[in-house]
Each structure stands twice: as structure tokens, then as C-alpha cells.
Amino acid sequence: MGGLRTAESLRRYKYPGHIHILGDEWHMPYNRPPLSKSLLAQDQEFAQVSFPIKSADLNTEFTLGDGVRQLSMEQQSVTLQSGKKIQFDFLVAATGLRSKKLVFPNNLQGGRFALRTFDDAKAIRQAVGSGKEVVILGSGFIGLEVAATLKGLGCRVKIVAMEDIPLGLILGEPFGEEIRRRHETKGIEFYLNNRVTDLVGNTAITHVKLVDGQSLTCDIFIEAIGSAANVEWLEGNELDLTDGLLTDSSLRAVKSNGTSVSNLFGVGDIARFPNIRFELPPRRIEHWNIPLESSRRTAREIVRQVVPGSIEGFESEDGFNPLPTFWSDQFEFSILSYGEPRLADEIRLLEGNLGEEFIFAYLREGSLVGVAGIGMKSKINEMRKDIIK
Amino acid sequence: MITIKVDMDKCQHYGQCVYEAPNIFKLNENDKLEYLASADETERENVKSASDICPMQAIQVFE
Structure with missing residues (x-):
């Protein structure tokens, strides 16, 4: 996605050179949010998730299946x-x-899954069905979304997680407790403050063992414990690869000695860029809007170098400072968030009731750093402009 | 003129498009998306941005 959006933006800003997109997957670029939801629920085809090539003048070479x-x-x-x-x-x-x-x-692979790619989603879809025993490790967004979708397909779903409260560290404890309550109402079983210590079975998993001694029946084991940045191919170039690729506020890669590399950029999930908005250390942001916004910014930076003065107002552009946003659909409710709620030192219920629709405000030293809620989308959208710049 | 079509089966009414092209898209009082099906050239870049930013990739733009 980051690659395709960069190419589109480069052409939009009249980049005159050749563009080549390289990818290790065999698929053309596609949209990942549906993987845990509609694609899993309805067994959709690839065409339902692939990004349309909108521009006739994209003029870009693709090399797929060769990372x-x-x-x-x-x-x-x-x-x-x-x-x-x-x-x-x-x-x-x-x-x-x-x-x-x-x-x-007992590092069994039979019956074991993760969800990141189209092929991952297809594999889960083929394995699941009514009455299957599913154990999901991790109570983050992917774990919870997959739990909701597989419950809808008639599976029995258990979530095992190290946290006490799902999403508690991201959205705060009352919000997280409400999410857990909603899942439990739908029949999801939680094993929180817990860990899987081993898998049981011969070729395929039949049970998972928990650290508290319990053994859970399991046909399908899904690990949803987060992601690691694919940066190994960048090693040996004196770059700072601690948790992603460190960049400056123009998304140019930063060397271990602190200098920026003018022609190497980080886009999307792997970029660990300065947190200008909250004056905090650089961090990666695994939200869907980051590939798009970082690709636009990178394309402008490249065109500025190649054709100086060609983009009005760009010479004096401020540092890359996107407003993070995320959303999540689980059962019939949907979560929408702007800013960085996890940075808050104070959380206030701003509107509504926990059992219905509500909005939380997230403050840090008295300033609004994030807003998140269930339902009330137009009100949450209106509040995005109040988050500190 | 450009023509805009939103696949309402895909749309989840997140309103990301509202921010990119506020003259074209809005969430109504029931949090459902409403939009204009056509717009003049001045809205082209905004509507394209809205189409890009749509999480469900539900917005199509015809030129």
C-alpha cells in the first residue's frame, strides 16, 4: 500500500523518472482492514480487497513475489x-x-495461524467452521476483530492475553472493560492475565496449556500478539533499525551517527518518525492512515529534490506530523479514535453511557491528545480539530 | 464535472472522507454518510484524497 500510494503521489507531483515497485507477495497491493472482517466472514475474492489502479498515467513497473x-x-x-x-x-x-x-x-504448526496477509486470511477461512474450537492469543484489535468474526461463523472462541483488560493500555481501563463486557455478552471467553506455555497434539494442535495450569480445547490457534518491522534487508548500512527504520521529520532515513540520508525514505508501518505533535521520542504508528500520509510526504520530498520549486509552498513545509486515526469493527459496534489516547495522563468520559454510545477525551498535562468512542462518529469527527497540533 | 459513487455496502460511515472533502461528504445526525453524486473540477483533488483515505475503499471517482 505504501509503495502504490508513493507511486501515485509521485506521478501526481509530476515526477519525471521511472518508478519500480518491488514486493515479496505475489499479489498486487491490497487493503488489509477487511482481512479480519468481511474477507473472513464472507470468503471474498482478492478483487474485493485489491486497490484499484486509479490512474492511467501511473506508469510504474511491478515486480511481485520477489522481495x-x-x-x-x-x-x-x-x-x-x-x-x-x-x-x-x-x-x-x-x-x-x-x-x-x-x-x-512442542512447536506444532498444524492448526496454527496468524493474520497479516490475504493468504493468512484465506487459510483461516478454510480452516474454520461451525463448532470449531478457536483459541486466539492476544486481545489487541486484530485478536478482538477476528474473535468477533469467527464467533459470527459459529466457532467457539476463547481469547488468551497477558493484559488484565483488553485494549486497556491503549484506550484506558473503563473503555477496555466495556469492550470485554460486550464480547462476553456475545459468548467470547477471556483468559486474561494469562499465557500459553505449550501446545498439545501430535501433528495438529488439540489443546493449549496455560500458565495457570488450565488446558483449553483447541482446533485453531491464532497468534495475534503484534508485529515486527521488516527491516533485516536494511542492515549493514549504518542505519538506526531499533524497532523499524528511524527517520527525520521529512521521513528520510537517519544514520546511526545522526545524519539524514537524502535518498532513502521510510513509509508506512516501518517508519519510526519524530513525534512533533507531542514532543516525544520517535515512534512507529501502525495505523492505516500512516502509509497514505507518509507516502504523500515522501513523494513531495523526492520531487522537491528532483525538480526544485515545482510544488508551490513545499520548500517551507513543516515536519511530517500526521494525526493518527484508527477504527475497529467488532460485532455490531465500532470504535473510532483520533490522536494518541495511550499518551494520556487523564481520561474523561465526555458524552454518552458505557453500555450504549460514548466518547472519551484523553488529556495529557491538561491538553487534548486523543479522542475515542463507540458510535457517535460525527461528534468524534468534529473533535479531531481540537486535538493539539 | 466529476462523478462520485460510494458503495454503501462497503461504507462503514467512519467519516474520514468528510475531513478530506467537506463540501461533498457529511455524516448526518444518525451518523450515516451523505454525499453529492457530482461536483465541479475544483473538488477533484479533495475527492481523490477522500477516495484514498477511505478505510473501506468504498469511494469511486469518475472523471
């Missing part, structure tokens, strides 16, 4: 898995994330 193995900044080239070498003037690193997976003493 980048190694970058050499010295040679200004990337080497692909196939051994093919490609030179570049500008390189945009948009290799995103992969699902984290645990290693168990």
Missing part, C-alpha cells in the same frame, strides 16, 4: 531474493510488518 534481500547504500542498489540487482536514485522502504510468532516446547 528485497539486501540493500547496499554504497552501491545504490538492492538485491532481490532471486539474486536480481536493481540500481536506484531514490529508495522508499515500505516493507511493513510481519506477525510475531512464539516458539513453544
